Amino acid sequence: xxxxxxxxxxxxxxxxxxxxxxxxxxxxxxxxxxxxxxxxxxxxxxxxxxxxxxxxxxxxxxxxxxxxxxxxxxxxxxxxxxxxxxxxxxxxxxxxxxxxxxxxxxxxxxxxxxxxxxxxxxxxxxxxxxxxxxxxxxxxxxxxxxxxxxxxxxxxxxxxxxxxxxxxxxxxxxxxxxxxxxxxxxxxxxxxxxxxxxxxxxxxxxxxxxxxxxxxxxxxxxxxxxxxxxxxxxxxxxxxxxxxxxxxxxxxxxxxxxxxxxxxxxxxxxxxxxxxxxxxxxxxxxxxxxxxxxxxxxxxxxxxxxxxxxxxxxxxxxxxxxxxxxxxxxxxxxxxxxxxxxxxxxxxxxxxxxxxxxxxxxxxxxxxxxxxxxxxxxxxxxxxxxxxxxxxxxxxxxxxxxxxxxxxxxxxxxxxxxxxxxxxxxxxxxxxxxxxxxxx
Amino acid sequence: xxxxxxxxxxxxxxxxxxxxxxxxxxxxxxxxxxxxxxxxxxxxxxxxxxxxxxxxxxxxxxxxxxxxxxxxxxxxxxxxxxxxxxxxxxxxxxxxxxxxxxxxxxxxxxxxxxxxxxxxxxxxxxxxxxxxxxxxxxxxxxxxxxxxxxxxxxxxxxxxxxxxxxxxxxxxxxxxxxxxxxxxxxxxxxxxxxxxxxxxxxxxxxxxxxxxxxxxxxxxxxxxxxxxxxxxxxxxxxxxxxxxxxxxxxxxxxxxxxxx
Numbered sequence: 001x002x003x004x005x006x007x008x009x010x011x012x013x014x015x016x017x018x019x020x021x022x023x024x025x026x027x028x029x030x031x032x033x034x035x036x037x038x039x040x041x042x043x044x045x046x047x048x049x050x051x052x053x054x055x056x057x058x059x060x061x062x063x064x065x066x067x068x069x070x071x072x073x074x075x076x077x078x079x080x081x082x083x084x085x086x087x088x089x090x091x092x093x094x095x096x097x098x099x100x101x102x103x104x105x106x107x108x109x110x111x112x113x114x115x116x117x118x119x120x121x122x123x124x125x126x127x128x129x130x131x132x133x134x135x136x137x138x139x140x141x142x143x144x145x146x147x148x149x150x151x152x153x154x155x156x157x158x159x160x161x162x163x164x165x166x167x168x169x170x171x172x173x174x175x176x177x178x179x180x181x182x183x184x185x186x187x188x189x190x191x192x193x194x195x196x197x198x199x200x201x202x203x204x205x206x207x208x209x210x211x212x213x214x215x216x217x218x219x220x221x222x223x224x225x226x227x228x229x230x231x232x233x234x235x236x237x238x239x240x241x242x243x244x245x246x247x248x249x250x251x252x253x254x255x256x257x258x259x260x261x262x263x264x265x266x267x268x269x270x271x272x273x274x275x276x277x278x279x280x281x282x283x284x285x286x287x288x289x290x291x292x293x294x295x296x297x298x299x300x301x302x303x304x305x306x307x308x309x310x311x312x313x314x315x316x317x318x319x320x321x322x323x324x325x326x327x328x329x330x331x332x333x334x335x336x337x338x339x340x341x342x343x344x345x346x347x348x349x350x351x352x353x354x355x356x357x358x359x360x361x362x363x364x365x366x367x368x369x370x371x372x373x374x375x376x377x378x379x380x381x382x383x384x385x386x387x388x389x390x391x392x393x394x395x396x397x398x399x400x401x402x403x404x405x406x407x408x409x410x411x412x413x414x415x416x417x418x419x420x421x422x423x424x425x426x427x428x429x430x431x432x433x434x435x436x437x438x439x440x
Numbered sequence: 441x442x443x444x445x446x447x448x449x450x451x452x453x454x455x456x457x458x459x460x461x462x463x464x465x466x467x468x469x470x471x472x473x474x475x476x477x478x479x480x481x482x483x484x485x486x487x488x489x490x491x492x493x494x495x496x497x498x499x500x501x502x503x504x505x506x507x508x509x510x511x512x513x514x515x516x517x518x519x520x521x522x523x524x525x526x527x528x529x530x531x532x533x534x535x536x537x538x539x540x541x542x543x544x545x546x547x548x549x550x551x552x553x554x555x556x557x558x559x560x561x562x563x564x565x566x567x568x569x570x571x572x573x574x575x576x577x578x579x580x581x582x583x584x585x586x587x588x589x590x591x592x593x594x595x596x597x598x599x600x601x602x603x604x605x606x607x608x609x610x611x612x613x614x615x616x617x618x619x620x621x622x623x624x625x626x627x628x629x630x631x632x633x634x635x636x637x638x639x640x641x642x643x644x645x646x647x648x649x650x651x652x653x654x655x656x657x658x659x660x661x662x663x664x665x666x667x668x669x670x671x672x673x674x675x676x677x678x679x680x681x682x683x684x685x686x687x688x689x690x691x692x693x694x695x696x697x698x699x700x
Contacts, residue, residue: 091570338555338570362558394589425560432568 006241008379009233010412012168012332014207018298019171019291024179026302027315031101033076033306034086035061036094039346040135041142042068047097053080056108058282060131061097070133070143074108075284075304076101087343089328089335096344099306111280117190125194125277132276133283133347137268138162138237139329141348144269148194150258156195157261160246161188161202161270163211164230164237167330170351172287173267175300177204177211180271181218187270188225190277195263200225201246202267205232234332235410239264241379253406268350283347290316294323294354305347309340312352324360327353332411363420374413374423380406384413384423391426396437399430407431474503474526481522483514487591489613502527513538514611537630539610540594540617544624545637545653545698546579547600552650557583563621575650578640580624586616632681634690638698641674655698661690 038044043066049055055074063071078101086096114120120128130145150156161184165173177184188200202219204212206229219225230236230245240251242264249260257264265273268286275281284305291298296317303312309328313319327334328349337343374384382403390398404427413423478499485495490511492498501507502523510520510532521531545551552575557566563581566572572581582601594609595616605616607630617625624639636655640647644656657675669683670690677699679690690699 087570091568093571336569365561422560425565429560429562429565429568 005231005233006236006244006379007381008377008412009235009241010377010415011232012234012415014232015168015291016171016174016207018169019289019300020174020208022171022175022298022300024175024287024300024302027304027307027312029101029103029105030076030304030307030311031103032081032098032308033074033101033304034096034098034308034342034344035072035074035306036086036088036096036344036346037062037072038088038094039072039141039305039348040070041140042066042070042146044095045069045072047083047095049080049083049097051080051083054078055080055099056106058111058280058284059108060110060133060282061099068143068146070135070145071131071282072305073133073282073284074099075306077104077106077108078102087338087341089337089343089346089349091335111282113279114277117277120277122194122196125190128277128280129194129273132272132281134269134272134276135283135347136266137272137283137286137347137350138266139333139348139350141346144265144273147258147263147265148191150195150256150263154258155261156197156258156263157199158247158263159188159192159195159197159200160242160262160264161200161267162237162239162242162264163202163204163215163267164242165208166205166232166234166236166238167332167334167351168234169291169353170289170330171291171300172289172350174208174211176267176271176287177208178214181214183274184215184267184270185218185222185225186278187272187274188265189222190273191263191265191270192224197263198224202227203230203236203242203246204228205230205236207232234412235379235408237266238379238408238410240408253403286345286347286349288312288345288349289351290354291351292354292356293358294320294326294356295352296320303345303349306344309337309343309345309352312345313340313354319354320356322356322358323354324357325355327351327355329353331355332415333409365421366419368421369419371418373416373418377412377416379410379412380408382406384427385421387430388413388421388423388426391430396430396433399427400434404430405434472503475499477526478502478523481515481519481526482512483519483611485514485591485611485613487514487611487613487615489513489611489615514613536632538612538627539607539630540605540612540614540625541607541628541635542580542603542605542624543626543635543637543639544578544580544602544622546574546576546651547582547598547602549600550652551576551579551654567621576640576647576654577642578622578624578638579651579654581622585619585621586625589615589619591615629681632684633686634679634684634688634699635681636677636679636699638676641676643675647675653696653698656696658695660693660695661699664689664693 043064045062045064049061056077059074060071061074078099081100082098085093088094134144135141192200212229215227243262272283288303299316326337387399387402387404407427411424482495490498509523512519524531553573554575557573561583563583563585566581566583584597587595594606595603598604638655640654647654647656662670667685669680
């Protein structure tokens with residue numbers, strides 16, 4: 001089956017061989033967890049517990065009244081020891097609840113299986129998905145219940161499952177497909193029911209033939225779900241690009257996928273939805289790929305949210321001595337971190353990438369040579385060279401006029417730039433500034 | 441043949457010339473000659489320190505009476521005196537010149553770094569990343585945003601990662617002060633000699649952990665100041681330049697050499 005592919009994109013090396021054959025192993029239960037009150041895009045939660053409170057596993061410990069928000073739950077049973085600031089993957093400290101585990105892992109009474117989950121109404125489904133704190137697990141952590149609530153007059157034609165895992169190094173989604181294919185299909189069916197979509201697609205990059213086969217088998221006999229192999233190209237898994245590949249539709253500038261009748265979810269999110277709806281389990285653990293040449297023993301691990309990254313690294317044999325950089329997420333879009341200290345795993349942590357001087361190259365920024373390679377590879381057809389130049393001079397309004405806000409921050413421009421200009425970083429700076437100005 | 445061309449082009453030239461001459465008379469924009477003169481007096485750096493888009497707009501606003509005659513800080517009292525004379529006002533009292541001064545001593549030798557930053561060389565970008573590389577929450581980020589915004593190239597970056605401000609070249613426009621995300625540049629009265637070179641509002645213990653020269657709010661300067669010009673606010677000594685007598689006692693007593 002040949003598919004149209006999207007415009008632009010790059011072909012970085014895959015670097016997945018270190019972990020793609022390794023089954024997911026559960027991480028050692030943490031003794032202390034720090035659960036940030038903001039693990040999603042949107043309003044941060046307020047803590048529902050106080051210092052000294054006993055909490056159980058799966059108990060809701062933070063919630064917000066905002067619509068674009070998702071509650072957070074305790075990933076262990078034990079006692080709240082501190083509510084205070086803790087480092088966060090996004091780079092600034094966030095209010096977090098520190099819980100000391102009693103080692104019992106007693107589930108909270110709210111966590112009840114639901115054998116008749118197929119009979120739930122659409123509203124009940126959405127309510128469960130919100131209450132169980134489900135967010136997009138590809139890394140952006142957009143609250144799922146918001147995605148499942150498109151404007152009332154829009155008709156959703158397709159639910160697309162992003163199983164491309166186009167980021168180099170990461171294999172968390174790949175392993176999830178090999179090990180839990182049925183749950184992904186059930187998750188997809190639940191999403192389709194929630195948005196009343198007649199058709200569901202699962203898109204997997206063709207560098208994972210085993211996953212394609214397993215998923216095809218899992219979806220066998222279900223007439224309205226199709227599994228497709230996609231051309232291996234970054235950013236194949238980006239929302240707008242996936243929509244363009246499957247439907248040929250283009251999401252308008254500033255619009256959401258629902259504007260063209262699509263909803264896109266990640267495979268990890270499907271599993272989380274299936275867990276939440278069928279077993280009542282909130283999102284308290286996720287698959288994390290710990291990889292890169294800077295880690296002694298690369299692994300795929302099932303890690304509880306709130307586990308300190310230091311502990312995870314230690315369970316992978318620790319850093320190698322020539323470690324140079326630690327990134328949370330993939331190498332293209334992940335966020336570099338000052339260090340593993342005092343930094344918890346959150347719902348969006350898809351990978352912990354430990355890079356050494358073999359992989360990290362530092363270049364001098366040089367002047368733009370106007371080769372327009374960044375324009376060629378840009379999947380959203382903006383002109384990163386002009387935006388970069390504007391931001392370099394501090395001209396944010398000009399950057400806005402060049403449609404900086406349409407940038408999906410995939411990083412193709414920076415990857416391809418022969419002059420080693422930090423284009424996507426400049427655009428991110430401008431986007432922050434423009435968004436702040438628009439809020440005013 | 442050539443005669444026809446000369447006559448026709450000549451006629452066209454006369455016609456258009458006439459139209460232009462008429463338009464110049466009819467649609468002439470009257471400019472107050474004072475605007476032109478004020479603009480000639482101004483420093484001409486187009487720095488924007490006055491709060492207007494450039495020297496031309498400032499000149500218009502001064503003549504219209506909307507801007508103060510002292511608005512041009514780079515020009516100083518010489519320019520404001522001339523403008524005041526032109527406007528028929530009494531010359532304003534000569535104010536002390538204010539120059540940009542870095543109020544942080546946290547270069548790479550004295551302040552601790554949390555990590556090495558290799559991103560976009562812009563202070564704001566560095567702060568987006570884990571709150572910036574410097575361990576001090578209030579100190580200079582050292583990526584040189586001030587160097588780039590200075591319209592007269594009065595700021596350079598030292599090898600130790602702190603900006604150096606050439607006080608003679610500074611035109612007091614305040615662009616560096618406004619651009620600094622940590623606000624560690626102040627416009628300081630050039631006649632005042634003493635100021636605290638720290639902005640940290642952390643407690644003494646925390647300051648000691650991250651910096652060798654930061655203010656630890658010990659209060660020695662406050663106790664010893666004969667003029668009572670120093671007060672402690674948010675764990676930081678602040679010298680009131682209007683009361684300060686430049687005696688230099690605070691510089692001597694400061695155990696961290698933070699006051700200069």
